[in-house]
Amino acid sequence: MTRPATSSKKSCGRCMPLFSSPIGRKWIVALTGIVLVLFVIGHLLGNLSIFAGPDAMNAYAAFLKSTGELLWVVRIVLLTCVVLHIWFTITLWRENLAARPQKYAVKNELGTTVYARLMRISGLTVLAFVLYHLAQFTWEAFNPEYKTWIDAQGRHDVYRMVVTAFECPFVSGFYILAVGLLGMHLSHGIASLFQTLGITTEKMRPVFEKGGLIVAWIIFLGFASIPTAVLLGLVKTSSTLPACPFCH
Numbered sequence: 001m002t003r004p005a006t007s008s009k010k011s012c013g014r015c016m017p018l019f020s021s022p023i024g025r026k027w028i029v030a031l032t033g034i035v036l037v038l039f040v041i042g043h044l045l046g047n048l049s050i051f052a053g054p055d056a057m058n059a060y061a062a063f064l065k066s067t068g069e070l071l072w073v074v075r076i077v078l079l080t081c082v083v084l085h086i087w088f089t090i091t092l093w094r095e096n097l098a099a100r101p102q103k104y105a106v107k108n109e110l111g112t113t114v115y116a117r118l119m120r121i122s123g124l125t126v127l128a129f130v131l132y133h134l135a136q137f138t139w140e141a142f143n144p145e146y147k148t149w150i151d152a153q154g155r156h157d158v159y160r161m162v163v164t165a166f167e168c169p170f171v172s173g174f175y176i177l178a179v180g181l182l183g184m185h186l187s188h189g190i191a192s193l194f195q196t197l198g199i200t201t202e203k204m205r206p207v208f209e210k211g212g213l214i215v216a217w218i219i220f221l222g223f224a225s226i227p228t229a230v231l232l233g234l235v236k237t238s239s240t241l242p243a244c245p246f247c248h
Helices: 001-020 022-052 055-065 067-099 119-140 144-148 158-166 169-196 204-229
Strands: none
Touching: 022 055, 022 067, 022 158, 022 169, 022 204, 055 158, 067 119, 119 158, 119 169, 158 169, 158 204, 169 204
């Protein structure tokens, strides 16, 4: 009767190093980072449907909504990854500080980039933006009237909602700043996760760093192109309603 309990304890013991050891925590940060990067790329591709017009974007939004429970599963997985990624990133940072309690008068920052040194700040700023972004477009807390906007096919008029919001310079400016910081975060993070997983080598490291920088720039330009196009009048709607509370 005691053998199953012993087996269970052994099984738990094998899982614990993943959370208790620095290497295990780095793996969690890397793996959750991969999931989040894939989501960002998928989200960008969906958002770019705005350039195909109202029908394409509203059809895309309606498709996501039609997935029902699957969409909630994806949301829960993403939320879990975000929490784990932030928690263990901060944990590793605090451990590094504790391992080097003595501060030197001159810091040796050779071999690091500005992106690497601003990883925590850019990450937390992006988190703040995500919460604001969800409040505006998903929870519709700032503009309750968004919930009543329906297109000719009876679908939620997401196209009109997005264009109307980005007609506000404040919203567009914050969005562009946030995706810029996201790109900064990814430019270092993508290269780091390959190093953590042991995929790269010292010789190949510059290649992965350049690759991470290229991917980060593509993501930034893709996201930033949407509010920029709206502000320039290249993407527009017939709505004349105020874009946000700040633009009244």
